[in-house]
Amino acid sequence: MTTHATSIVCDGLSYQYIGTHSNAVDDVSFSVEPGQVAALVGPSGCGKSTLLRNVAGLLTPTAGHLLMDGRETVGIPADKRNIGWVPQSYALFGHLSVAENVEFGLRARKVAKAERAKRVAHALELCRIGDFAKRSPEDLSGGQRQRVAIARALATNPKVLLLDEPLSALDPQLRKQLRADLSALLAESGVTTLLVTHDQGEALAMADMVAVMRAGRLEQYASPQELWANPANGFVAEFVSEASVVATTRRADGGWEAAPGLVIPGAVDGGFAALRPGDLHIAAEGAKLTVTAAEYAGDSWLLSGDLIGGARVSLLTETPVTVGDSIVVAVRPRTKIAMVKQ
Numbered sequence: 001m002t003t004h005a006t007s008i009v010c011d012g013l014s015y016q017y018i019g020t021h022s023n024a025v026d027d028v029s030f031s032v033e034p035g036q037v038a039a040l041v042g043p044s045g046c047g048k049s050t051l052l053r054n055v056a057g058l059l060t061p062t063a064g065h066l067l068m069d070g071r072e073t074v075g076i077p078a079d080k081r082n083i084g085w086v087p088q089s090y091a092l093f094g095h096l097s098v099a100e101n102v103e104f105g106l107r108a109r110k111v112a113k114a115e116r117a118k119r120v121a122h123a124l125e126l127c128r129i130g131d132f133a134k135r136s137p138e139d140l141s142g143g144q145r146q147r148v149a150i151a152r153a154l155a156t157n158p159k160v161l162l163l164d165e166p167l168s169a170l171d172p173q174l175r176k177q178l179r180a181d182l183s184a185l186l187a188e189s190g191v192t193t194l195l196v197t198h199d200q201g202e203a204l205a206m207a208d209m210v211a212v213m214r215a216g217r218l219e220q221y222a223s224p225q226e227l228w229a230n231p232a233n234g235f236v237a238e239f240v241s242e243a244s245v246v247a248t249t250r251r252a253d254g255g256w257e258a259a260p261g262l263v264i265p266g267a268v269d270g271g272f273a274a275l276r277p278g279d280l281h282i283a284a285e286g287a288k289l290t291v292t293a294a295e296y297a298g299d300s301w302l303l304s305g306d307l308i309g310g311a312r313v314s315l316l317t318e319t320p321v322t323v324g325d326s327i328v329v330a331v332r333p334r335t336k337i338a339m340v341k342q
């Protein structure tokens with residue numbers, strides 16, 4: 001769809017709401033390469049939507065720069081930025097057909113009729129909703145409605161696509177299915193995309209780059225693989241991979257352990273070990289763990305428990321275990337544990 005993709009640079013961007021005492025977005029810097037999909041993730045209230053609204057031009061930064069294709073964008077009104085905005089609710093018009101919804105933004109921009117028809121047809125095809133062109137969006141499933149909202153945004157040939165929680169209106173089963181479809185669609189469209197999600201799984205699965213935010217600050221900006229392998233700190237490890245971040249101590253043999261007997265293979269320096277549920281298994285030798293919760297997950301159990309020393313960790317196992325049981329756990333063979341600073 002896009003012939004020329006746009007780069008986005010946020011440079012020291014801050015935003016403070018009137019009447020508040022701190023920045024909702026605080027000195028955030030990152031850049032998105034042309035055609036990339038970047039996800040903003042972080043706990044509720046960390047500033048994701050505020051940042052997205054600044055990029056959209058719905059809010060004006062209190063400090064910093066926002067560059068698109070190297071050009072300062074702060075000060076340019078929202079309707080002159082050529083941005084495709086897909087709100088959480090999709091905001092489709094029920095009294096218009098799917099095709100008319102997609103055409104809506106083009107009419108508003110006074111695009112000529114023949115060109116409108118061409119762009120609508122292309123957007124419908126790209127989003128695989130041509131079969132529903134004459135239907136009302138109200139007669140479509142949640143997933144199909146989402147495609148209409150994206151087609152409507154893409155039809156205007158935006159420089160940048162902004163998606164606010166694109167999958168949150170869908171049920172959990174459908175969310176997983178549709179994130180692959182949405183990724184494929186975004187890749188095919190080639191448009192530079194910023195998306196907000198509070199679901200770290202969604203961010204890892206869909207984005208080229210992920211911005212992890214906490215209390216307005218950017219904690220880390222990296223590819224999903226890099227975030228997983230080298231989380232910048234304990235917060236990122238816990239948020240991105242549901243890790244338990246446990247302090248290590250030096251063993252007499254020079255190695256490091258996260259609890260008596262729980263050796264962290266390959267750890268050269270001490271620090272905190274980010275232990276993910278998939279990192280540990282029940283073993284003959286290792287550390288004692290008292291099971292405090294056992295959640296059945298179909299082909300496995302998700303156990304949580306306390307190690308000697310008090311740290312709480314989780315692990316996936318196929319062995320049925322009951323709450324109160326005492327088990328021995330170790331790091332699975334050939335598993336690299338991420339070490340972080342707290």
Ligand SMILES: Nc1ncnc2c1ncn2[C@@H]1O[C@H](COP(=O)(O)OP(=O)(O)OP(=O)(O)O)[C@@H](O)[C@H]1O
Nearest residue numbers: 017020024042043044045046047048049050051198
């Ligand atoms: N209009 C407003 N006036 C004052 N403060 C606001 C306003 N909107 C948001 N905030 C505050 O700014 C901070 C960031 O909010 P924001 O909505 O950007 O977070 P978020 O990460 O998108 O959260 P969520 O995941 O819950 O949508 C929060 O502390 C919030 O209370």
